[in-house]
Amino acid sequence: MAGPLLQAWGLGAALRSRAALRPLGLLAPPCRELAGPGSGEAALEENPFYGKYRHKIQELRRSSPDVFESRMEKRNEVKKQPVGYSNQGEFIRCMEEKAEGLGTKTSKGGFTKDKTLDSILNVEMVKEKSAEEIKEIWNQYFSAKDTVYAVIPAEKFDLIWKRAQKCPSFLYALPRKEGYEFFVGQWSGTELHFTSLINIQTQGETAPSQLVLYHYPELQKEKGIVLMTAEMDSKFLVVHEAQCLANQVQLFYATDRSRTYELVETFNHRSSEFKYMSVIAELEQSGLGRELRPGQVSDKS
Numbered sequence: 159m160a161g162p163l164l165q166a167w168g169l170g171a172a173l174r175s176r177a178a179l180r181p182l183g184l185l186a187p188p189c190r191e192l193a194g195p196g197s198g199e200a201a202l203e204e205n206p207f208y209g210k211y212r213h214k215i216q217e218l219r220r221s222s223p224d225v226f227e228s229r230m231e232k233r234n235e236v237k238k239q240p241v242g243y244s245n246q247g248e249f250i251r252c253m254e255e256k257a258e259g260l261g262t263k264t265s266k267g268g269f270t271k272d273k274t275l276d277s278i279l280n281v282e283m284v285k286e287k288s289a290e291e292i293k294e295i296w297n298q299y300f301s302a303k304d305t306v307y308a309v310i311p312a313e314k315f316d317l318i319w320k321r322a323q324k325c326p327s328f329l330y331a332l333p334r335k336e337g338y339e340f341f342v343g344q345w346s347g348t349e350l351h352f353t354s355l356i357n358i359q360t361q362g363e364t365a366p367s368q369l370v371l372y373h374y375p376e377l378q379k380e381k382g383i384v385l386m387t388a389e390m391d392s393k394f395l396v397v398h399e400a401q402c403l404a405n406q407v408q409l410f411y412a413t414d415r416s417r418t419y420e421l422v423e424t425f426n427h428r429s430s431e432f433k434y435m436s437v438i439a440e441l442e443q444s445g446l447g448r449e450l451r452p453g454q455v456s457d458k459s
Contacts, residue, residue, distance in 0.1 A: 212413045269330075269367060269389050275374040278387070289381040296385055304397050306371070306388040315375065315384040318411040319348075321419065330406045330440050332399055333447040338438060341403060348373040352403055356392065356441040368394045369405055402447040409444055 275281060278299075284292050293309040300307040312320075326345040330352070331338040340355040352369040374385040390400045410422050417439055424432050442446060 169308050232369050243246060245455060269370055269391075273372050273389075275376050275385065279385070281376060284377075285380070289383050290378075291375065292381060292385075300387060304392075305390070306397065306400045308386045308404070310373070310384040310386055312378045312382040312384060312410050314408075315378065316375065318407065319375075321411050321417075321422065322350075325411075325422045328410060328422050328425050329408075329432075329434055329437055331434075331441050332402060333441070333450040335451065343403070343407065348375060350407065366391075369400050369403060371407070399450065402450060406441065409440065423451070 232429040271279075279296070284295065287295070296307065296309055303448060322345045328341055328343050330341045332341055341352045341359060342355065344351050344353070350371040350373070351367040353365045353367055356457075357368070369388060369390040373387045376385075378384050386404075388400060388404065390397075395403075410418060413419050421432075421440065423435055
């Protein structure tokens with residue numbers, strides 16, 4: 159079953175009929191406590207998330223030892239910076255190169271390249287239906303699938319989209335039992351690609367996406383809604399983890415709190431001032447992802 163719904167984006171009850179649907183074709187420095195002491199590969203292995211990426215890291219070391227060593231040296235330079243702060247210049251350059259490649263590379267890891275709304279939904283048929291009916295059809299279809307999905311109000315997506323044009327990338331923190339694993343979200347058109355920090359540290363601009371959110375604005379003007387669904391690499395993420403990352407897009411890009419959105423602006427335009435511990439503080443204050451932290455008691459009823 160799908161993960162928890164994005165209530166603030168108006169996911170509602172489901173419709174029985176699926177006649178309008180077509181078959182689906184199927185990052186920033188870490189906290190010092192996660193990085194661990196030491197340098198080089200030995201320190202990297204102390205990262206609690208190293209096990210998930212061991213194969214790719216070892217493959218890079220075998221195939222391109224010079225590249226591997228260079229990235230380890232850059233990682234050590236990051237660790238010498240003051241706790242909580244990050245010099246993001248080199249990192250953002252890497253993400254810009256990755257963004258350029260997103261539009262030209264062949265899809266990797268089972269992701270659908272150029273995934274269109276028409277491949278999921280009979281757009282012409284649903285144009286005769288109301289926004290509420292389309293929402294119910296969308297929710298019914300995806301409710302039985304292990305994926306993330308939402309129906310976003312047009313004005314909410316307008317805000318997200320305008321901000322994404324000015325600030326196309328951001329750091330997201332995924333709660334783990336051991337602490338937090340960092341992911342970077344990079345916009346490429348209306349697709350939002352997420353890649354883990356450790357993947358970017360070891361593979362640079364070639365790091366593959368592990369989650370892609372697909373936004374479809376085709377019905378935005380006429381129906382006042384934007385449809386969203388996702389694909390993820392199940393070797394690295396489960397639905398509830400992907401849902402937590404998707405929820406954070408609303409938290410940071412659709413917020414009315416200037417202080418919260420200022421973190422996104424700082425990450426993109428004043429990188430030397432970026433303080434990644436502020437991301438964790440905002441996440442903890444919001445309560446998102448508490449279910450991903452075993453043993454943590456929620457203070458919400």
